[in-house]
Amino acid sequence: MTADGRSIGQPATARGQKTRQRLLEAAETVFGEEGFDRASITAITGMAGVAQGTFYLYFPDKKAVFVELVRELSSGLRRATAAAVEGLTDRMEIEERGFRAFFEFAYSHRNLYRIVRQAEFVDEEVFRWYYRRLAEGYVAGIEQAISAGEVRPLDAECIAYCFMGAADFLGMRWVLWNDRLPPEEVIQSMVAFMRHGIDARPAPEAAGGE
Amino acid sequence: MTADGRSIGQPATARGQKTRQRLLEAAETVFGEEGFDRASITAITGMAGVAQGTFYLYFPDKKAVFVELVRELSSGLRRATAAAVEGLTDRMEIEERGFRAFFEFAYSHRNLYRIVRQAEFVDEEVFRWYYRRLAEGYVAGIEQAISAGEVRPLDAECIAYCFMGAADFLGMRWVLWNDRLPPEEVIQSMVAFMRHGIDARPAPEAAGGE
Numbered sequence: 001m002t003a004d005g006r007s008i009g010q011p012a013t014a015r016g017q018k019t020r021q022r023l024l025e026a027a028e029t030v031f032g033e034e035g036f037d038r039a040s041i042t043a044i045t046g047m048a049g050v051a052q053g054t055f056y057l058y059f060p061d062k063k064a065v066f067v068e069l070v071r072e073l074s075s076g077l078r079r080a081t082a083a084a085v086e087g088l089t090d091r092m093e094i095e096e097r098g099f100r101a102f103f104e105f106a107y108s109h110r111n112l113y114r115i116v117r118q119a120e121f122v123d124e125e126v127f128r129w130y131y132r133r134l135a136e137g138y139v140a141g142i143e144q145a146i147s148a149g150e151v152r153p154l155d156a157e158c159i160a161y162c163f164m165g166a167a168d169f170l171g172m173r174w175v176l177w178n179d180r181l182p183p184e185e186v187i188q189s190m191v192a193f194m195r196h197g198i199d200a201r202p203a204p205e206a207a208g209g210e
Numbered sequence: 211m212t213a214d215g216r217s218i219g220q221p222a223t224a225r226g227q228k229t230r231q232r233l234l235e236a237a238e239t240v241f242g243e244e245g246f247d248r249a250s251i252t253a254i255t256g257m258a259g260v261a262q263g264t265f266y267l268y269f270p271d272k273k274a275v276f277v278e279l280v281r282e283l284s285s286g287l288r289r290a291t292a293a294a295v296e297g298l299t300d301r302m303e304i305e306e307r308g309f310r311a312f313f314e315f316a317y318s319h320r321n322l323y324r325i326v327r328q329a330e331f332v333d334e335e336v337f338r339w340y341y342r343r344l345a346e347g348y349v350a351g352i353e354q355a356i357s358a359g360e361v362r363p364l365d366a367e368c369i370a371y372c373f374m375g376a377a378d379f380l381g382m383r384w385v386l387w388n389d390r391l392p393p394e395e396v397i398q399s400m401v402a403f404m405r406h407g408i409d410a411r412p413a414p415e416a417a418g419g420e
Binding site: 035037114117118120121128131152154155157158159161162163164165166167168169170172173177182185186188189190192193194196197198199 | 245247324327328330331338341362364365367368369371372373374375376377378379380382383387392395396398399400402403404406407408409
């Protein structure tokens with residue numbers, strides 16, 4: 001990755017873009033199924049249907065395509081979440097829609113967990129970047145909601161990591177281990193727990209069950 | 211591991227126990243620093259100060275000592291948490307002390323994160339067992355508190371995974387990345403968020419800040 005956040009190997013032509021995208025999609029499957037160490041560039045180009053030499057027009061080596069894949073998954077997840085909450089202003093509604101978008105993203109990117117977790121051992125910098133980048137957007141949203149009196153005055157970064165961790169573990173429990181979206185009652189419990197946890201506005205049901 | 215949960219290679223004599231413990235402590239350092247693939251039995255026996263042949267009196271191979279290490283870390287964490295909350299009956303106080311015990315355990319077992327996360331790729335069964343075993347105790351405690359009217363009637367397993375995920379991510383953020391326990395204000399925010407999130411009892415400060 002470059003310092004200004006621009007993706008490496010970003011080609012100028014539409015056809016080049018498409019080839020690069022095919023390589024990244026193949027890499028997502030190969031790294032997810034084989035793991036970084038056992039994955040080969042040959043397997044990636046084979047699955048992408050391009051000549052092995054073509055790979056090097058886009059990425060210098062196996063690690064470079066892996067790092068770029070983590071960055072693409074990060075921006076894909078952030079785009080999916082942003083689209084899901086577009087136009088919403090209520091923080092609690094934003095949280096709920098955002099969690100649902102995360103579970104759906106993990107469900108449609110079945111190797112997301114394996115790839116992000118491998119990143120810790122392949123390139124710790126991009127692993128930390130992945131979570132810090134997600135946290136940044138979260139912190140900004142929570143701080144705004146605190147200023148607006150919508151959310152209790154808690155440490156915004158703490159809440160961001162609590163929410164990300166809770167979503168990550170529920171996604172692991174249901175999407176990764178059980179190959180399905182979390183059941184609706186689980187999502188309802190999660191949302192109720194989080195809403196009560198941060199909501200600053202007294203509500204009639206604030207002390208009762210859902 | 212055996213089906214009845216008994217540890218493998220558990221020796222009968224006190225001296226044997228001590229050697230086994232030395233091997234596991236060395237394995238914790240070697241697997242944490244080198245990673246499973248690069249770690250060698252020679253490095254483990256060298257650090258433990260025992261002959262290489264001695265290793266095989268306790269463990270059949272590298273994977274066996276790794277799996278046993280994950281199980282020992284799990285029981286060590288559960289023992290530390292149980293000791294920290296001994297005699298307490300208030301669920302919120304139990305949660306707070308439990309989180310503090312977890313952060314302290316992670317701080318004194320600096321390779322905990324790297325080892326548990328590697329487990330996903332070394333032996334997925336023991337990786338899932340690690341979190342499921344932690345969740346079990348949690349679920350039982352939360353269900354009891356729900357029955358007692360102390361905790362809102364939410365899905366107990368959902369809350370257990372939310373809490374474990376939140377603690378895991380805050381531990382990653384502070385203990386793993388910053389080499390320190392989370393600052394007191396972060397712990398206070400976490401506890402306030404979780405308390406409001408599940409507490410069924412109306413409290414005067416329920417809608418305010420901490």
